[in-house]
Amino acid sequence: MTDTPVLSVRNLVVEIPTRHGVLRPVDNVSYDIQAGEILGVVGESGAGKSMTGNAVVGLLDSPARITSGEVLLSGQPIQNLRGEALRRLRGKKMGMIFQDPLTSLNPLLTIGDQLTETIQEHLKVGQTEAQERAIAALEEVGIPAARSRIDSYPHEFSGGMRQRVVIALALCAEPDLVIADEPTTALDVSVQAQIVALLKRLCRDRGVAVMLVTHDMGVIAEAADRVAVMYAGRLAELGPVREVITAAHHPYTAGLMASTPLASQGKERLRQIPGAMPRLGNLPDGCAFHPRCDYAQDSCRANPGPTLDTCDGRAACWFPLNIKEKSEVGA
């Protein structure tokens, strides 16, 4: 047993040079993911969730690039890997699941061909064994009659079944880390729940570390062990999912919770967070959330933007919520 996290993201900065200046879609983000753990990364559209995931797997679209910080996979820095070295790592050490299963699958190849190709490439096994492993992978993700469906093409499956195939593909080379970016967003609600349950089971059974990127706090509540809440490229809050959900420290997290129809919240009316997230090129001074924050004070506008490091380690907020009891206990 080792305590080295499968993934460590350390002070990661991604920048995009533009004519109007340099944008920072990922600004000093740090977190770890342990084996067998699901870290949910949540936030509104444009918060920098996908950019963080893409930076980890080396799939940033130019001109976006990592300008500082580290990405460690089982303790090894990988942020400077390029080309073949990076390609070998993807698939073998890191699996990817994206929102639209059709973008991950080749429509011209049977799912069996795609699985066996990946398995043979990364696990160095012969054709027959690769085929057996492919069937086992499809069975594991719940494809009925896997042996006879292996010669089917992606379009012959329903959306939910296709996403199961993508999950099989992401896991077939036995990676240590899986990045799942909005894996359920394109699916019907009932199928979403099945895919979330499948991800959870596979994570537990195989001890894979999972980064689950989603805008949906409901999916986070259901699936994640810990949650990283992103806002305008920064971490707003990071903590165990149960604690964050029941006692959010950052007003933004509290706002996300209030606007999420979580089953446990009964029939309370949902409240949207007023306003919109600022554009990266036009961030307000001070805390980026202050224009939308019910609790903002003058110092939130005047002081440099709070970070987890400059605050209590859990929420990047000068006036965190729900910490009264803690300080009373300590008093």
Ligand SMILES: Nc1ncnc2c1ncn2[C@@H]1O[C@H](COP(=O)(O)OP(=O)(O)OP(=O)(O)O)[C@@H](O)[C@H]1O
């Ligand atoms: N080439 C680019 N030029 C300028 N800004 C960009 C470019 N690519 C991405 N961005 C910006 O980077 C920010 C982060 O985008 P990202 O896709 O990571 O957000 P997200 O949280 O995953 O949102 P979504 O859920 O919509 O995918 C966004 O504000 C986006 O507009």
